[in-house]
Amino acid sequence: MGQICGGLQAVSAGPETPKASGVRIMSKVLQSDVAIVGGGMVGLSTAIGLGRAGMSVTVVDRLDAPETTAPAFDGRASAIAYASVRMLEALGIWQHMAPHAQPILEIRVSDGTVSRGPGLLHLHFDHRDMKMAGSDPDGPLGHMVENRFTRIALFKALDETPNVRLIAPDTVETIHTDKTGTALTLGSGQRVEAALLLGIDGRQSQVRAHAGIPSSGCSYKQTGIVCAIAHECDHLGIAHEKFLPSGPFAILPLKDRRASLVWSEKARLAETIMGLSERAFEAEVRRRVGDFLGDVRVTGGRWSYPLSMHVAHDFIAERTALVGDSAHGIHPIAGQGLNLGLRDAAALIEVLAEAHRLGLDPGGAETLKRYQTWRRSDTVVLAGIMDGLTRLFSNDSKSLRLARGIGLSVVDRIPPLKRFFISHARGTVGTLPKLLTGETPA
Numbered sequence: 359m360g361q362i363c364g365g366l367q368a369v370s371a372g373p374e375t376p377k378a379s380g381v382r383i384m385s386k387v388l389q390s391d392v393a394i395v396g397g398g399m400v401g402l403s404t405a406i407g408l409g410r411a412g413m414s415v416t417v418v419d420r421l422d423a424p425e426t427t428a429p430a431f432d433g434r435a436s437a438i439a440y441a442s443v444r445m446l447e448a449l450g451i452w453q454h455m456a457p458h459a460q461p462i463l464e465i466r467v468s469d470g471t472v473s474r475g476p477g478l479l480h481l482h483f484d485h486r487d488m489k490m491a492g493s494d495p496d497g498p499l500g501h502m503v504e505n506r507f508t509r510i511a512l513f514k515a516l517d518e519t520p521n522v523r524l525i526a527p528d529t530v531e532t533i534h535t536d537k538t539g540t541a542l543t544l545g546s547g548q549r550v551e552a553a554l555l556l557g558i559d560g561r562q563s564q565v566r567a568h569a570g571i572p573s574s575g576c577s578y579k580q581t582g583i584v585c586a587i588a589h590e591c592d593h594l595g596i597a598h599e600k601f602l603p604s605g606p607f608a609i610l611p612l613k614d615r616r617a618s619l620v621w622s623e624k625a626r627l628a629e630t631i632m633g634l635s636e637r638a639f640e641a642e643v644r645r646r647v648g649d650f651l652g653d654v655r656v657t658g659g660r661w662s663y664p665l666s667m668h669v670a671h672d673f674i675a676e677r678t679a680l681v682g683d684s685a686h687g688i689h690p691i692a693g694q695g696l697n698l699g700l701r702d703a704a705a706l707i708e709v710l711a712e713a714h715r716l717g718l719d720p721g722g723a724e725t726l727k728r729y730q731t732w733r734r735s736d737t738v739v740l741a742g743i744m745d746g747l748t749r750l751f752s753n754d755s756k757s758l759r760l761a762r763g764i765g766l767s768v769v770d771r772i773p774p775l776k777r778f779f780i781s782h783a784r785g786t787v788g789t790l791p792k793l794l795t796g797e798t799p800a
């Protein structure tokens with residue numbers, strides 16, 4: 359039987375009665391305004407936002423909290439943009455993340471090689487440049503938080519949110535959607551009915567496949583190798599992005615003289631690197647990090663993620679909407695995937711909260727169209743920019759390398775261009791949903 363949290367009354371499905379054929383008799387129907395498949399970082403943030411706006415929500419995830427918060431599950435840390443922090447604060451999630459959050463005060467971008475180190479031409483963003491942008495002059499550029507701590511914070515905030523029921527671990531066996539609503543049959547035998555179905559179930563989305571929504575994209579034939587290091591000298595809150603011949607190599611500051619590495623490597627080579635002994639792996643890490651942090655030690659495990667990009671042709675279908683990685687996936691070159699998903703969540707929460715306040719159907723076509731109009735073109739533009747950057751900075755041609763170096767130093771010398779990039783990194787560009795400015799909708 360799955361775990362059930364949140365403010366809804368815990369509902370027991372009762373003992374299942376297996377038929378001779380193996381078909382189970384459903385003993386309970388769980389009804390709510392919204393059903394969500396996928397309780398990852400975006401799914402739980404969306405559920406908390408909808409619950410706090412007064413809607414009843416049922417979330418189904420195939421994995422439970424003990425599994426997804428175990429240290430070995432996900433070794434990544436995410437750069438959380440300034441606007442996303444405002445949203446997480448407004449939803450009562452950030453207070454549980456803040457003790458684990460490392461402010462990013464500067465970002466240094468350089469082009470180089472492993473043997474020769476960074477080139478002379480580089481780009482430097484400083485949080486003090488925010489003075490030029492005219493807002494929050496002392497605020498950092500963003501924060502680094504280990505995904506594990508974000509998940510723990512989300513589960514805590516979920517416990518404090520009325521109206522949200524989480525069923526996990528469980529699987530979705532069937533989905534039925536028609537003009538009156540949606541119904542899910544779960545592996546446990548429970549049936550979930552709602553006016554609206556949200557697919558927040560990641561890149562291989564079952565909901566997207568069920569809705570018949572195609573997506574376009576490509577594989578970068580790169581793997582993101584992730585690990586954490588402890589180092590001797592203080593990182594001073596500086597994030598480093600080095601563009602190496604095989605792909606971007608990021609050193610991202612964490613609390614307590616630690617850093618998270620995201621090392622994009624050609625897929626074939628990454629397999630070999632993942633198979634290295636601890637000593638040999640650490641030696642490769644040291645070669646790439648350099649000596650500016652003093653002595654460096656790899657702590658904990660290593661993880662690898664195939665890197666690709668995709669955008670769904672539609673973010674909505676009949677009584678269905680896609681949010682987060684199920685709608686789009688991008689390369690982690692600029693640490694924007696989760697931020698983009700939270701932006702979807704903020705827009706959808708605002709649109710649905712307004713419909714709820716006016717007594718409108720949350721799964722109505724007009725409501726869903728508002729969400730799609732708000733989010734899809736923004737996403738297509740950002741995914742295109744990230745794709746271009748990834749291709750440009752993963753190419754080892756000598757002339758491109760020179761052009762890139764010149765490009766970086768040109769941006770470095772033109773304050774309005776720097777402000778443009780900083781505003782994008784902070785997530786403060788475009789028509790912002792209220793939550794991204796720290797306001798709660800409706």
Ligand SMILES: Cc1cc2nc3c(=O)[nH]c(=O)nc-3n(C[C@H](O)[C@H](O)[C@H](O)COP(=O)(O)OP(=O)(O)OC[C@H]3O[C@@H](n4cnc5c(N)ncnc54)[C@H](O)[C@@H]3O)c2cc1C
Pocket residue numbers: 395396397398399400401418419420421434435436437438528529530558559560561562563564582584620663681682683684690692693694695696697698699
């Ligand atoms: C190496 C790397 C570094 C990154 N760094 C950053 C960064 O610094 N900043 C940033 O903003 N982004 C970053 N990202 C991107 C970010 O991690 C993702 O965009 C984000 O995790 C997507 O969250 P999600 O909740 O949409 O999907 P997921 O994290 O994939 O969650 C999906 C959830 O759905 C559940 N699920 C899936 N299928 C089913 C099913 N059929 N039934 C029930 N449950 C199901 C899963 O168990 C999971 O809990 C990085 C990505 C990578 C690979």
